[in-house]
Amino acid sequence: MKILVINASPRMESGNTQAILTPFLVGAKEAGATVEIVLAARKKINPCIGCFSCYAKTPGKCVHDDEMGQLSEKVRTADVLALATPVYIDGMPSLAKKVIDRLVTFMDPLFVIEPNRISHPLRWDFPKKMFLISVCGYPGLRNFDPLVLHFERISENFHSEFSGALLRPAIFSVLLTKKYPDRIKGVLKAVRSAGYQLVTNGKVSDDTLESAAMDICSTEELIRTANSYWDRELRQTSE
Numbered sequence: 001m002k003i004l005v006i007n008a009s010p011r012m013e014s015g016n017t018q019a020i021l022t023p024f025l026v027g028a029k030e031a032g033a034t035v036e037i038v039l040a041a042r043k044k045i046n047p048c049i050g051c052f053s054c055y056a057k058t059p060g061k062c063v064h065d066d067e068m069g070q071l072s073e074k075v076r077t078a079d080v081l082a083l084a085t086p087v088y089i090d091g092m093p094s095l096a097k098k099v100i101d102r103l104v105t106f107m108d109p110l111f112v113i114e115p116n117r118i119s120h121p122l123r124w125d126f127p128k129k130m131f132l133i134s135v136c137g138y139p140g141l142r143n144f145d146p147l148v149l150h151f152e153r154i155s156e157n158f159h160s161e162f163s164g165a166l167l168r169p170a171i172f173s174v175l176l177t178k179k180y181p182d183r184i185k186g187v188l189k190a191v192r193s194a195g196y197q198l199v200t201n202g203k204v205s206d207d208t209l210e211s212a213a214m215d216i217c218s219t220e221e222l223i224r225t226a227n228s229y230w231d232r233e234l235r236q237t238s239e
Helices: 016-030 068-076 094-106 141-157 171-175 181-201 206-212 219-238
Strands: 002-007 034-039 080-086 112-114 117-119 129-135 161-168
Touching: 002 016, 016 034, 016 080, 016 129, 016 161, 016 171, 016 181, 034 068, 068 094, 080 094, 117 141, 129 141, 141 161, 161 181, 161 206, 171 181, 171 219, 181 206
Parallel strands: 002 034, 002 080, 080 129, 129 161
Antiparallel strands: 112 117
């Protein structure tokens, strides 16, 4: 299995998304997958301008001469397309959406009728599965609801199977390694197992996803810790 990962964190390897992505990919590689990571922030990718040139004037070819063409070729040969992204204001950051929008070149302009919807057929091969990996600063899985629904619809539009979402709320609590080493090890073990299961089973069990999202500390402690950090940052700024 070949997995293409788009890391859409603006902070790239330094972001909190990477803290979950790394053990997930360790598990996927242990299961025999070939993995390639694309850092969206390092790529020159212009936003879609809605000109529809790729539909008819230059079928399948965008007017922008940038690095999206190379990325599209990688997408065409992948079995799984995984998006790794933080939650920004209840959704994906602009880096992620910019890449997704530019994948419109995979679509034929003609409409087709499918059960419960109308869609565009694909002009090229597209990964058979799509998987979401996301982190959020807020506690609680409800904070991922808009993003997960959006990603499910994106998968539908590309005629790809939505294979699930690995979600880690209260991501800053994963940094409390000295205070909660066993809990954090349990979370990271579940994340690693999620990567392994996706490759071997084609999906991740609900138990594993729940373990990856388990509370490490109380909401009250998380808020105190976060506010204490930002209070220090604000004091340093004002001095």
